[in-house]
Amino acid sequence: MSMFEKARETAQGVMQTVMKKAVEVAPDSWMPGGVPDPLIAAKHGHIGRPVSRIDGPLKAKGAARFAAEFRLDGMVYAALSYSTIAKGRIADINIAAAQAAPGVVLVMTHCNAPRLNPPPKFLSQNKAAGGDDLPVMQDERIHWNGQPVALVLAETQEEADHAISLIEVAYAAEPAATSLSEAIGKGTETGSFMGEPLHNEIGNADKAFADAAFTVDSVYRSPRHNHNAMEPHAATIVWEGDRLIIHDATQAVAHTAWSMAQIFDLDETDVHVTSPYVGGGFGGKTLWQHQILAAAAARLSGRPVRIALSREGVYRIIGGRSETEQRVALGSDRYGKLTALIHSGITPKSPNSALPEPFIVPTRSAYAVDNMTLDVQVCTLDMMANTFMRAPGEAVGTFALESAMDELAEKLGIDPIELRARNEPDKDPVGGVPFSSRNIVEAYRSGAERFGWDMRNAAPGSRREGEWLIGMGCATATYPYYRMPGAAARITLSDNGRATVDFAAHEMGMGTSTVQTQVTADRLGLPLDKVTVRYGDSTLPGVILAGGSQQTAAIGMAVMSAYNGLVGELLKLAGNDSPLAGLKPDEVVGINGGLAHRNKPERFENYASILTRANRHELVADGTPPMPFELQHWSMHSYGAMFCEIRVNAITGEPRVSRFLGSFDCGKILNPKTAASQFRGGIIMGIGLALTEETQFDERNGRIVNPSLADYHIPVHLDVPEIEIMWTDIPDPHTPMGAHGVGEIGITGTGAAIANAVYNATGKRVRDLPITLDKLFR
Amino acid sequence: MTMTVNGNTVSIPNDPRVSLLDFLREHLHLSGTKKGCNQGACGACTVLVDGQRVLSCLTLAVQCSERDITTIEGLSSDGVLHPLQQAFIEHDGFQCGYCTPGQICSAIGMLEEMRRGVPSQLTGDLCAEVVAFDRDEVRERMSGNLCRCGAHNGIVDAIEDVFREAAE
Ligand code: FES
Ligand code: FES
Numbered sequence: 001m002s003m004f005e006k007a008r009e010t011a012q013g014v015m016q017t018v019m020k021k022a023v024e025v026a027p028d029s030w031m032p033g034g035v036p037d038p039l040i041a042a043k044h045g046h047i048g049r050p051v052s053r054i055d056g057p058l059k060a061k062g063a064a065r066f067a068a069e070f071r072l073d074g075m076v077y078a079a080l081s082y083s084t085i086a087k088g089r090i091a092d093i094n095i096a097a098a099q100a101a102p103g104v105v106l107v108m109t110h111c112n113a114p115r116l117n118p119p120p121k122f123l124s125q126n127k128a129a130g131g132d133d134l135p136v137m138q139d140e141r142i143h144w145n146g147q148p149v150a151l152v153l154a155e156t157q158e159e160a161d162h163a164i165s166l167i168e169v170a171y172a173a174e175p176a177a178t179s180l181s182e183a184i185g186k187g188t189e190t191g192s193f194m195g196e197p198l199h200n201e202i203g204n205a206d207k208a209f210a211d212a213a214f215t216v217d218s219v220y221r222s223p224r225h226n227h228n229a230m231e232p233h234a235a236t237i238v239w240e241g242d243r244l245i246i247h248d249a250t251q252a253v254a255h256t257a258w259s260m261a262q263i264f265d266l267d268e269t270d271v272h273v274t275s276p277y278v279g280g281g282f283g284g285k286t287l288w289q290h291q292i293l294a295a296a297a298a299r300l301s302g303r304p305v306r307i308a309l310s311r312e313g314v315y316r317i318i319g320g321r322s323e324t325e326q327r328v329a330l331g332s333d334r335y336g337k338l339t340a341l342i343h344s345g346i347t348p349k350s351p352n353s354a355l356p357e358p359f360i361v362p363t364r365s366a367y368a369v370d371n372m373t374l375d376v377q378v379c380t381l382d383m384m385a386n387t388f389m390r391a392p393g394e395a396v397g398t399f400a401l402e403s404a405m406d407e408l409a410e411k412l413g414i415d416p417i418e419l420r421a422r423n424e425p426d427k428d429p430v431g432g433v434p435f436s437s438r439n440i441v442e443a444y445r446s447g448a449e450r451f452g453w454d455m456r457n458a459a460p461g462s463r464r465e466g467e468w469l470i471g472m473g474c475a476t477a478t479y480p481y482y483r484m485p486g487a488a489a490r491i492t493l494s495d496n497g498r499a500t501v502d503f504a505a506h507e508m509g510m511g512t513s514t515v516q517t518q519v520t521a522d523r524l525g526l527p528l529d530k531v532t533v534r535y536g537d538s539t540l541p542g543v544i545l546a547g548g549s550q551q552t553a554a555i556g557m558a559v560m561s562a563y564n565g566l567v568g569e570l571l572k573l574a575g576n577d578s579p580l581a582g583l584k585p586d587e588v589v590g591i592n593g594g595l596a597h598r599n600k601p602e603r604f605e606n607y608a609s610i611l612t613r614a615n616r617h618e619l620v621a622d623g624t625p626p627m628p629f630e631l632q633h634w635s636m637h638s639y640g641a642m643f644c645e646i647r648v649n650a651i652t653g654e655p656r657v658s659r660f661l662g663s664f665d666c667g668k669i670l671n672p673k674t675a676a677s678q679f680r681g682g683i684i685m686g687i688g689l690a691l692t693e694e695t696q697f698d699e700r701n702g703r704i705v706n707p708s709l710a711d712y713h714i715p716v717h718l719d720v721p722e723i724e725i726m727w728t729d730i731p732d733p734h735t736p737m738g739a740h741g742v743g744e745i746g747i748t749g750t751g752a753a754i755a756n757a758v759y760n761a762t763g764k765r766v767r768d769l770p771i772t773l774d775k776l777f778r
Numbered sequence: 779m780t781m782t783v784n785g786n787t788v789s790i791p792n793d794p795r796v797s798l799l800d801f802l803r804e805h806l807h808l809s810g811t812k813k814g815c816n817q818g819a820c821g822a823c824t825v826l827v828d829g830q831r832v833l834s835c836l837t838l839a840v841q842c843s844e845r846d847i848t849t850i851e852g853l854s855s856d857g858v859l860h861p862l863q864q865a866f867i868e869h870d871g872f873q874c875g876y877c878t879p880g881q882i883c884s885a886i887g888m889l890e891e892m893r894r895g896v897p898s899q900l901t902g903d904l905c906a907e908v909v910a911f912d913r914d915e916v917r918e919r920m921s922g923n924l925c926r927c928g929a930h931n932g933i934v935d936a937i938e939d940v941f942r943e944a945a946e
Contacts, residue, residue, distance in 0.1 A: 052867050052870070053867065055875070056866075056867035056872075059872055059874075059875030059878055060863040060864075060866050060867055060875075060878060060882070061810065061850065061851070061853075061854055062810020062811065062812075062849070062850035062851055062878070062879040063851075064875055065809070066809075066812075068809075069803070069809035071807065156793070157800060157804065158793055158795040158796060158800075162795075227926075228926055229876075230814045230822055230874070230876040230877045230925065230926045231812070231814070231876040232813070232815075277874070277875065278874060279874045279875070279876030280873075280874045280876060280926050282926070308813070310816060311814070311816065508874055509872070509873025509874030509875065510873065511873070673870050674873075676870070677870045677927075677928070677929060677932065680928050680929075680931055681873060681927045681928030681929070682928070683928070685926075708815065708819060709814070709815045709817075709819035709820050710817070710819040714926060715928075715930075716922075716924060717916070717917040717918070717920040717921045717934070718917040718918050718921045719921075720928070720931065722931060723931055
């Protein structure tokens with residue numbers, strides 16, 4: 001980190017502390033969400049109904065157009081060559097044969113690439129989208145094994161792929177930091193995440209731990225992971241004069257447009273990014289070198305460019321989750337009341353990546369304990385920039401913490417669910433603020449009953465059917481509620497009674513377009529088929545990241561703001577001749593295609609009539625939500641109680657998840673069908689995290705050695721049992737619609753629930769993910 | 779040399795390196811068939827060749843002379859979805875939708891294999907004329923079709939809904 005960055009982070013930190021105090025002590029009613037959203041109480045609308053995806057038919061027909069499926073006249077195809085050393089420089093690069101190959105239009109290297117500004121690194125500024133801020137093909141320096149060193153454009157993909165294979169690079173290698181233990185030896189520093197140090201201390205955890213009647217103290221490890229969205233990263237790019245148009249696969253259209261403008265010295269409005277469908281993101285689909293290189297090559301060649309990364313290319317130039325080594329030490333009295341909690345450890349990052357894997361974040365709000373030390377130390381490796389992957393921090397942090405809770409429960413002879421209940425906090429243990437909504441005990445109670453937790457025998461290895469040892473485990477899932485600043489939405493109401501709502505958000509399969517159609521329909525009092533949602537385009541309002549599970553909240557609040565503006569305008573237009581005459585915005589609700597007095601439904605006029613009488617074809621209202629101060633006023637999180645039944649083969653050590661249940665407390669569920677899919681999807685990625693997934697990094701040369709779906713094992717159909725999903729459906733009174741995001745929580749807690757079940761089945765405590773056969777083989 | 783794609787006769791490209799997948803996507807602009815790995819590991823590119831499921835990324839277009847290819851675009855007619863397409867929507871058998879065309883084509887090919895009595899690793903009776911429909915049979919046979927969004931339960935539900943009777 002540079003001096004400048006450090007100074008800025010410190011300044012940010014001071015400001016944040018002052019603001020934070022003020023926000024904490026302010027009255028509830030001053031906060032966004034201080035007055036409950038009227039939709040929370042609404043009963044008979046579209047919210048809560050299992051509406052099928054509105055983009056379902058398009059996707060089932062294969063007609064949804066993804067980034068690599070836009071066709072442009074005169075388009076050429078790109079291929080990339082990747083460095084084979086981790087650090088050093090390009091001593092010589094021979095492109096003659098490539099240039100002479102059939103169909104080749106351009107060979108681009110650092111020698112002829114246009115001059116570009118470095119990408120703005122994610123979190124460094126509001127709209128920064130870059131996975132790191134290294135220069136992109138600007139000089140001969142090599143920063144990681146896999147860095148792009150040359151790009152070829154050719155008339156066909158086959159010609160581009162052939163030509164790129166003809167490029168010869170000679171490197172002058174320099175000593176690189178690729179060994180974790182050596183990097184740790186060189187020194188570590190305290191990590192920081194979202195402007196705050198990854199370090200918390202309350203009380204004296206070391207002393208309390210030393211004095212505790214019961215203790216556990218173990219080290220847990222998690223490997224690198226890659227997102228592996230089924231759609232590899234791709235973009236189709238064209239320059240129209242000085243306007244840059246990018247059909248991208250991204251979870252950050254507005255961020256990408258702004259960031260590309262910085263890189264190419266353009267006006268932000270001269271960059272247009274579309275991303276109507278994204279074939280999975282999980283944190284990986286942001287701005288990496290491929291879009292930048294393709295745009296540069298398009299400019300040099302004067303041709304539209306399609307760049308579609310190979311699967312190997314995705315591993316080489318898109319970051320993944322970094323590895324962790326975590327210590328969890330717990331101390332308790334004989335009744336299981338926690339007296340000390342230490343969660344600390346080390347994670348490597350690349351020198352320029354945007355974050356260290358923040359594995360202590362879920363622990364901050366987990367349990368009532370007076371003495372707690374949380375700490376993330378970071379060392380640096382010369383590697384592809386690590387990045388955000390589904391529940392960064394929580395996915396692997398909960399594995400360590402919730403495994404340790406299981407170990408403590410066994411030592412104490414207390415049921416693991418009971419142990420957690422005995423340590424249920426009544427306010428945020430670190431922040432001291434109240435929870436907005438926390439019903440985790442209820443999630444456990446209902447989940448345990450449904451799962452048949454009482455059938456579990458606490459003694460490990462006590463249940464066997466033939467060759468198979470059977471065990472049960474549970475763990476807590478948790479993920480923060482986020483609502484990031486920058487959202488906006490626009491509602492356009494037409495005199496035919498239809499509404500269009502626009503926001504620059506994303507549909508990567510979460511169900512955003514469907515759910516927001518339901519919400520908007522309910523807010524306006526319209527049927528679903530009278531509402532059109534437009535998204536996935538940087539020219540639409542707002543800066544809305546599909547990240548942090550925040551889209552539902554961010555869009556929900558933005559649409560609410562736009563709606564409030566719309567109602568004010570409608571009441572003005574309605575004038576004195578309307579049954580609505582004299583009513584104030586907070587006295588009316590959207591219902592039956594118009595507005596009505598909230599208690600006297602006969603005072604009603606429909607939208608078409610209001611607009612027609614006012615001689616208006618349409619009415620447009622923009623909404624910008626308030627800053628998300630509620631996040632500091634309350635401790636806001638989603639929760640889940642995860643239950644796993646596993647069968648482990650006593651002869652081969654093969655673990656098979658036979659049953660899984662997730663019991664969630666995530667506010668009001670807006671669409672049971674799409675929400676259940678989100679929960680299941682997270683859990684299935686958690687099954688991969690627990691049992692099979694590992695990006696293998698060769699510590700000798702910094703190269704990823706399993707960059708393919710054959711060698712990186714994500715769960716397949718036979719690995720996925722029936723996954724039962726249930727929820728409390730208790731609305732959070734302080735969020736739009738009473739809802740929480742549901743995209744990431746499923747991967748949290750799952751790893752520990754599986755590890756705990758493995759222990760219960762076999763008596764083997766595996767603290768080193770993934771839990772593969774060799775670790776269970778007797 | 780020609781092949782038939784969704785009922786239309788098309789000529790095979792000159793460049794022998796062109797895979798069936800790239801031929802469909804880049805030459806015929808049938809981009810419903812997806813490319814998830816281009817190396818036979820994900821199933822996203824599955825199409826039906828003479829009724830059998832095939833990974834189009836591992837098939838060269840020139841190998842398909844006189845063959846009859848059906849892609850996802852060929853399953854619905856006049857806007858009417860194939861029952862399996864409809865069931866995928868109903869059971870939420872996808873999220874992002876990228877693996878979906880491959881899953882659907884693969885499932886159709888799989889049904890034929892079960893009807894013909896082709897056993898899988900899980901099949902108990904290797905001599906049965908028809909393999910009995912069973913959710914785990916489906917899971918085993920569909921395991922070559924990866925889904926990173928985790929729509930597996932919905933996919934098996936959709937297949938069961940449409941094919942359980944047809945299979946037996
Ligand atoms: S694209 Fe053919 S199997 Fe992955
Ligand atoms: S639905 Fe996204 S990969 Fe299957």
